[in-house]
Amino acid sequence: MKQSVFSIIENKPLTSNVYKMVLSGDTSEITKPGQFVNIKIDGTFLRRPISVCDYDENTLTLIYKVVGKGTEILSIMQSGELDILTGLGNGYDTEISGNHPVLMGGGVGVPPLYALAKKLISENKTVDVLLGFNTDDEVFYAKEFADLGCNVTVCIADNCRNSEYKNGFVTAYLPENYTHFYTCGPEPMLKAVYNATNTEGQLSFEERMGCGFGVCMGCSCKTITGYKRICKDGPVLLKSEIIF
Amino acid sequence: MKTTLCGIEIDNPVIPASGTYGYGLEFAELYDINILGTFSFKGTTLNSRFGNDLPRIAECPAGLINSVGLQNPGVDAVINEVLPELKKVFHKPVMANVCGFSVEEYAEVAEKLDKCDQIGWLEINISCPNVHGGGAAFGADPKVAAKITSAVKAVTTKPVIMKLSPNVTDIVSIAKACEDAGADGLSLINTLLGMRFDLKTGKPIIANKMGGYSGPGIFPVALRMVYQVANAVNIPVIGMGGVSSADDVREMLMAGATAVQIGTANLVNPFICKEIIEELNA
Structure with missing residues (x-):
């Protein structure tokens, strides 16, 4: 820090x-x-x-x-x-992604996936990106992800009118044979991703924080591997350690 | 600015407060924590505790409300795992903050910590507002406060500092009861009980509904209580509550404090204690 x-x-x-x-x-x-x-x-x-x-x-x-x-x-x-x-925070680990990771972002959970996609592409991986937004006019950064070389699908939860976008949640458009997943978004979305995926993956959590560097215990959560501070031991947790 | 706190000399009167400094290890990555007078480590109980549900933090214009609920790894893990790590980075006596849910628990935790050479003082937290059936309930009654003081004094030779709650009718009577029961020092104030509502949901922001309010907003209240208590007892008083600058430290000393703890300010500016010490030494 x-x-x-x-x-x-x-x-x-x-x-x-x-x-x-x-x-x-x-x-x-x-x-x-x-x-x-x-x-x-x-x-x-x-x-x-x-x-x-x-x-x-x-x-x-x-x-x-x-x-x-x-x-x-x-x-x-x-x-x-x-x-x-x-x-x-710990950040995403790209070493365990396999050769075909899928990235799923929801709303303002999309931004941290951008530097991640950039890194995965630089590691010569096939990167599928599913960006979820509530409405058409909330969409941002779809082109930026595509410009990196990712396969981008924009998913609109409510009343999709743009023909370039898909209707529904990101979990409905998971590709076949993905090797690992990364996600960031509101907690209901993280839970849906947790339930819809069949590989190990990394989920980034959000919480009200006091300090942001691990001393106040304001943002602790329980995991299979013990108590963790979202700010210091997270915000990224492995699917296999999460207790929903 | 050397001073003596309950018989132990400290290089300066600046002490990071319990609950805002962990066990010192995160801050040791940022600066040499040996510049501190000492620090008070996270409130420690007999058994490991996760603490309260989230959210535990609510922001206020001049501070924050917390309801962490004494999350800590338990006294044995502190002694066996944390203190050996601390020894590598901090070479002065540390202040151990002790909490419990019964008179016996306070004594048992204190007795275990008494055997640790690294520990200089025991700060007995009878004022945590965020746990039920313990904490502040003990600090609100002079008789119970005295009983805990005596029970801890009976099992340790280290100086015992009783940490007092401001959420009482007459803090002076509690302070005197602790002094009469043998306390070597007092520290005050812990947080003020407060709450905030979420305007969108109409519900309290904090999962535990109420929590402890701290930060610059409570400084004048803290100063007043330190002044009242320091004038009523003959043992050292550690002043705390919203201290955020070298001038605040000076004011606390003027009010009668022997040393000063800095809490919430560490969360916003992790270098605040270092900066204050440098300014006081300048």
Whole structure:
């Protein structure tokens, strides 16, 4: 974990309430896709944990949904600096993916899968991506995943009108012969993915956090392998260790 | 800023508070924790506890409410697994925070910790608001507080510091009862009992409904109680409650505290204790 100051390069809406923020700063502590950062925002007491969408040596891309006061303040920042803790959480493990992993993201759970897809593609794997959204106008990043070389299916839960999208939940479009799955999204979706899949997989969880670095015990959960802190031992847990 | 706390010299009066610093290991990855006076480790009970259901955290404008419920690995695991790890990174006496659900449990945990050379002080938490049938229920009654003090004193030679709850009618009477029963020091205040509702669901945010409110919002209340207690007893008082800056530490010392604990501020700025110590030494 590292505390450092990042500069906002860009902050623009992707949909009516989802924003993409690009920052420059020291990303050396970010070692795996699926990790998160914890941002100090003037006007709120606690930091805001946000998953890392993409990163390189000196830029950090975050995609976040405006859900409350903190993210609302963040969404109107066009420039300036932010105090950010980086390198939080375990992240996704790509070594156990096999040669044909499937990635399933739901809503604002989609962003952390982007850096993951990038890594899996760089490892010459066949990557299927299922992106789930409630409605057509909530869709973002489908093209970006396709541009990486992934096979992308966009699934719309409610009233799908765009012919390029599929109707229904991501679990209805699981490919055949996938070797491993990765997912991030709201808990009901994680549960549905857990039940619909027949391989080992990695699920990224979300929880209200106090610190984000493992000391307050605010986000603990029970697993088959013992008590785990979502922020420090997670947010990614193996399917085989989860107790739903 | 060397000071003496219940007969043990500490390099400075800054002490991370129990529940916000784990067992020190996460912070040791961030900075050399030997710069601290000491730290108070996570409240430890006889048996391993998972604690309360989630959500356990609710944010407030000037702090947060927590209801963790004393999640800890149990005293034997702390002694056999955690303290040997801590020994590698922290070379000073540590403060052990002890909690229980009966007078006997407090004494049993204290007796086990008494045998650990690494432990300097026992901080007896009779003020946790997040567990039923223990914690704060003991700290709300002067007679029970005195009984626990005596029971712990009987099994240890280490200084015993009683950690007091602000959720009482008269904190001075509890403080005096602990002093009369042989306490070597007092620490206060633990969190204030509070709650928040989720405007969308109409239900409490915290799964346990109520929790302990901490952070800068409680600082003036903490300061007032430290002042009242420090003026009423002849044993050292550790002040805490919303301390977030070197100036806050100075104010606590002015109110009569011998040392100062820093809690919630660690969760927002993990380097706050280091920064405060550097400012106090400057």
